[in-house]
Structure formats: C-alpha cells, structure tokens
Amino acid sequence: MAVGGDDDMERDFAARLRLAPSPASSATSPTAAAGGGGIAFRAPQEQFTVGDFELGKIYGVGSYSKVVRAKKKDTGNVYALKIMDKKFITKENKISYVKMERIVLDQLDHPGVIRLFFTFQDTYSLYMALESCDGGELFDQIVRVGVMLLTMSTMWIDFIFYICFLCTGFCLQKGRLSEDEARFYAAEIVDILEYLHSLGLIHRDVKPENLLLTSDGHIKIADFGSVKPTKDTPIKVLPNSTNEKACTFVGTAAYVPPEVLNSAPPTFGNDLWALGCTLYQMLSGSSPFKDASEWLIFQRIIARDLKIPEYFSDDARDLIDKLLDVDPSKRPGAGPDGYVSLKKHPFFRGIDWKSIRNARAPKLAVEANANEDEDSQDSSWLSHMGSAPVNQHVSPVGNNGASSSSEVRSHISRLASIDSFDSRWQDFLEPGESVVLISKLKKINKLTNKKVQLILTDKPQLICVDPGKMVTKGNIMWSDDPSELNVQVSNSSHFRICTPKKVSSFEDAKQRAWQWKKAIEDLQRCQTN
Numbered sequence: 292m293a294v295g296g297d298d299d300m301e302r303d304f305a306a307r308l309r310l311a312p313s314p315a316s317s318a319t320s321p322t323a324a325a326g327g328g329g330i331a332f333r334a335p336q337e338q339f340t341v342g343d344f345e346l347g348k349i350y351g352v353g354s355y356s357k358v359v360r361a362k363k364k365d366t367g368n369v370y371a372l373k374i375m376d377k378k379f380i381t382k383e384n385k386i387s388y389v390k391m392e393r394i395v396l397d398q399l400d401h402p403g404v405i406r407l408f409f410t411f412q413d414t415y416s417l418y419m420a421l422e423s424c425d426g427g428e429l430f431d432q433i434v435r436v437g438v439m440l441l442t443m444s445t446m447w448i449d450f451i452f453y454i455c456f457l458c459t460g461f462c463l464q465k466g467r468l469s470e471d472e473a474r475f476y477a478a479e480i481v482d483i484l485e486y487l488h489s490l491g492l493i494h495r496d497v498k499p500e501n502l503l504l505t506s507d508g509h510i511k512i513a514d515f516g517s518v519k520p521t522k523d524t525p526i527k528v529l530p531n532s533t534n535e536k537a538c539t540f541v542g543t544a545a546y547v548p549p550e551v552l553n554s555a556p557p558t559f560g561n562d563l564w565a566l567g568c569t570l571y572q573m574l575s576g577s578s579p580f581k582d583a584s585e586w587l588i589f590q591r592i593i594a595r596d597l598k599i600p601e602y603f604s605d606d607a608r609d610l611i612d613k614l615l616d617v618d619p620s621k622r623p624g625a626g627p628d629g630y631v632s633l634k635k636h637p638f639f640r641g642i643d644w645k646s647i648r649n650a651r652a653p654k655l656a657v658e659a660n661a662n663e664d665e666d667s668q669d670s671s672w673l674s675h676m677g678s679a680p681v682n683q684h685v686s687p688v689g690n691n692g693a694s695s696s697s698e699v700r701s702h703i704s705r706l707a708s709i710d711s712f713d714s715r716w717q718d719f720l721e722p723g724e725s726v727v728l729i730s731k732l733k734k735i736n737k738l739t740n741k742k743v744q745l746i747l748t749d750k751p752q753l754i755c756v757d758p759g760k761m762v763t764k765g766n767i768m769w770s771d772d773p774s775e776l777n778v779q780v781s782n783s784s785h786f787r788i789c790t791p792k793k794v795s796s797f798e799d800a801k802q803r804a805w806q807w808k809k810a811i812e813d814l815q816r817c818q819t820n
C-alpha cells in the first residue's frame with residue numbers, strides 16, 4: 292500500500308489525468324458525471340490491483356507502454372493489459388496521448404476496433420484492460436511467411452537463394468502475403484477507416500504493428516494515442532484537441548505522408564496514405580519508402596520516390612498509386628464521394644463489404660517455436676511476481692528529471708520483472724537472473740543477415756540466441772566502461788554494439804534501437820554507482 296509521498300504522487304497524477312467534459316458533447320457521447328465535472332465512462336475506472344490478474348506473455352512493447360496478456364483471477368476473463376509507467380509518461384509528455392486513447396476508445400463500437408473494458412491504476416502505473424488479440428500483429432504475419440520459407444530451406448536451397456539474392460536484390464528472409472490475403476486484410480482496414488472517418492477521427496498511426504489479429508484472423512486496430520478528432524466529430528474529446536493546427540510529426544517515419552512532412556493540417560488522407568504503404572508492405576515485404584535512415588526515408592517520401600515491383604497485379608499497382616497520391620484530397624476515400632470510389636476499386640472486386648467481418652479470414656502463420664499453452668506461462672510469471680511485485684522498487688519522481696542510480700536500478704528491476712517470465716528464454720539465464728530487454732533482431736553480417744534473439748540481463752550479460760535452433764550464438768562481452776562497450780545508433784531501427792574486439796550490427800524491425808542504447812547505458816551507470 293502506498294504511503295506519504297507515494298499518495299501525493301498518485302493524487303497529483305489523478306488530477307492531471309482528470310478528463311473534463313467538452314462543450315461539443317453529443318447524445319452518443321458519454322455523459323458528464325453528476326457533481327465532479329468528470330466523465331461517466333462506459334469502461335469504468337476500477338479499484339483493481341495487478342495482483343487480481345494472472346499475467347502471461349508480453350504481447351508487445353510500445354514507446355510508452357507494455358502490453359501483457361492478463362487473466363482476471365476471479366472471472367477467468369482474458370485481457371490485453373496495457374501498462375504505462377506514470378513517471379515515464381510524465382517525463383515524456385505523453386499524458387495527453389493517454390487521455391486521448393482512454394476517452395476515444397471508450398466511445399468506439401466496431402468489431403475492427405480494440406474494445407476498452409476498464410482501467411485502474413496504482414501508485415506507479417496506469418492499466419488499461421483491452422480486448423485481447425491473440426493472433427499478433429499484421430507485421431508478424433508478413434515477416435513470418437519469410438521466416439517459414441527460411442526454416443524450410445536446406446543449406447543447398449539457401450545457397451541457390453543466396454545466388455538469386457545477389458543477382459536480383461531480393462532479400463532471402465523477406466516475407467510477403469499473397470494478393471488474396473492482402474486484399475482481405477486491406478478490405479478490413481478500409482472498413483475500419485470508414486467507421487473512424489465517419490466519426491471525424493483521424494487515426495494517424497496506421498501501420499502493420501498497430502493492426503492486430505484476432506485468433507480467428509480478423510483485423511482490429513489499436514493504439515489511439517495519436518488520434519486527431521476533426522472539428523465536427525460527434526465523439527466527446529479533450530478541449531482544444533480539435534484545433535486544426537499544422538501537424539507536428541506524429542506516427543511512424545515509414546508511413547508518414549508528404550503533407551505531414553510539409554506541416555499541413557491533418558486530414559483523413561493521412562490514414563489513406565498509410566493504408567497505401569501497408570498494402571504495399573503486405574505485397575512486397577517492405578514499406579515503399581524504406582531506406583537506411585529516417586532522413587533518407589523522408590527524402591524519398593517528399594520526392595515520391597516510389598518503385599512498384601513488377602509482380603504486383605495491375606489492380607494492386609493502380610490502387611497503391613492512387614492511395615500514394617501527393618495530393619491528400621485525391622486519394623480514394625478522401626474525395627467528395629467518401630469511401631464509394633475506394634470500395635469500388637477493381638482491386639477489391641469480389642469483396643462483400645456488408646459481411647466482411649463474417650467472411651473466412653486467411654489462415655494465420657504461427658510463430659516458429661511458439662509456446663502452445665499460453666496460460667502455462669502464467670505460473671512462472673506469478674512465481675516471479677511473488678518475490679518481486681511489479682511496482683515494488685520504484686522510487687518517487689525526482690525534481691530535476693535526472694535519474695538517480697537507485698531509480699535506474701529500480702526501473703531496471705521493474706523492466707526485468709515484466710520481461711523475465713517468458714519461459715522460453717529462462718534456459719539461457721542463470722538462477723535469479725532476469726531479462727531487462729529482449730528483441731528479435733536481424734544481425735547484419737557482410738554476406739548474410741541472421742535472425743537472433745538478443746537478451747540483455749540484469750547480471751549484466753548480452754546473450755545472442757539463435758531462435759530457430761534455440762542455442763546460444765556467443766555473448767557480447769560486457770563491460771561497465773563505455774569506452775569498452777558502447778552502442779551507436781544510426782537510426783531508430785539500426786544500431787551497433789561496439790567492443791574492442793568486435794562490432795556487431797543489428798536491425799530492429801520494431802525500431803527499438805534507442806531503447807537498446809538506453810538500457811545498456813542505464814545498466815552500465817547502475818553498475819558503477
């Protein structure tokens with residue numbers, strides 16, 4: 292139970308998170324609660340604690356949250372619990388994102404939008420209980436096709452592929468979906484965007500990582516932190532959030548439209564551009580403006596340096612070309628006829644728009660080495676929780692924003708306590724050792740790129756595991772001295788870990804390069820203090 296300063300912190304945060312009703316409220320919006328001037332939410336603010344749940348695998352890590360599978364002990368209901376660190380949110384100025392996501396999700400009702408069931412908080416974290424999507428990200432579906440191909444291939448086939456790779460520039464590990472699969476997913480995304488746009492909401496972060504799959508293979512969109520409501524939205528929103536000021540860059544570099552880079556006000560066309568990029572990525576395996584750095588990506592977007600592969604059908608090519616029009620008002624779906632021209636595009640021939648959510652979805656490609664029994668993971672997480680509850684070690688927020696060594700240490704133990712339950716990786720750890728950060732990365736060598744699971748532990752150790760064979764591939768020599776171990780970030784997805792003996796280059800498709808640098812540097816600081 293929180294005492295003294297902890298109570299103050301909780302009260303202070305609750306005050307800042309309070310949601311005042313907007314003058315633009317409508318009959319379909321949540322009603323203003325009697326008395327307090329707050330909002331009566333459909334998804335209630337509960338008094339639960341994290342101990343009321345059995346926590347399972349980590350679904351994903353965002354820039355300000357971790358999303359974990361969680362089963363409510365008394366009801367057995369399963370949720371995706373989005374856990375946000377209050378201190379981090381405050382420091383990174385993300386309070387308005389959290390409020391926006393909470394208030395907007397609360398009012399949406401569409402089978403393609405993640406449902407928010409309830410929220411709760413404790414001294415250090417905010418929790419959102421979301422509808423759980425067990426099929427993973429659309430991103431993984433695209434990547435897994437490539438991994439499956441790679442796993443099936445023998446060394447001999449690898450060699451032939453490698454020669455093809457040298458001759459044609461194709462990447463051996465790149466997966467791509469069939470046109471039928473891509474058509475189905477694209478149609479479900481269109482259906483979702485039509486719903487959001489009809490409510491005057493611009494999502495602004497449409498990308499394969501935010502498009503999740505249910506266990507039966509249907510798409511649901513998540514992550515409403517960047518949503519922009521238009522002036523006439525019937526949705527109750529935060530005061531001032533409908534101001535049509537020029538876009539500050541939100542979203543993800545690879546999917547950002549040129550007008551946003553030129554600081555134009557946000558429009559529905561922003562999401563339609565991102566739809567075009569997502570369709571391109573489903574069909575080809577990479578985003579259309581992919582390049583070595585964010586700066587180069589932006590240059591390609593502004594110049595509309597678009598190369599559509601030969602093997603795309605004429606219909607796919609035409610639709611992508613139109614969605615990636617530099618004029619946002621010309622993109623199908625953004626014109627005066629609304630979604631009619633988009634849904635009538637020949638690429639979508641055969642789609643029954645009225646019953647798309649009941650149609651048979653493409654078969655999900657499952658993760659290689661996926662742990663079959665989701666709930667069997669819970670017990671290891673719970674036993675860990677027993678000795679180190681999630682929030683036990685965190686110190687109150689410092690005044691100057693700088694982290695003391697004890698804060699860094701406690702932050703690390705919190706991260707560790709959240710990550711370390713995934714029993715697949717326990718075999719690589721020593722007793723009592725916990726995972727601080729873990730990612731599936733591409734290790735970039737001169738001739739070949741290899742998938743590795745890189746694990747940073749609190750010992751500290753940097754362990755490289757071959758995720759296909761589940762064997763260690765040699766550790767990176769740890770040193771507390773930054774002159775002997777340092778991380779150089781080239782862009783959000785590429786980084787190098789440098790030691791006197793070796794430089795290892797990695798690509799993180801989930802763009803966590805800076806997180807890797809920070810985690811390693813935090814641990815070094817923590818060791819020397």
Ligand SMILES: Nc1ncnc2c1ncn2[C@@H]1O[C@H](COP(=O)(O)OP(=O)(O)OP(=O)(O)O)[C@@H](O)[C@H]1O
Pocket residue numbers: 350351352353354355356357358371373405421422423424425428500501503513514515516
């Ligand atoms: N309801 C859900 N079911 C399953 N997985 C989920 C769910 N919601 C989120 N995830 C996973 O967690 C990841 C992070 O979630 P989310 O994008 O909401 O976090 P964020 O901190 O807002 O991230 P971002 O950096 O994209 O702003 C997602 O990419 C996805 O893999």
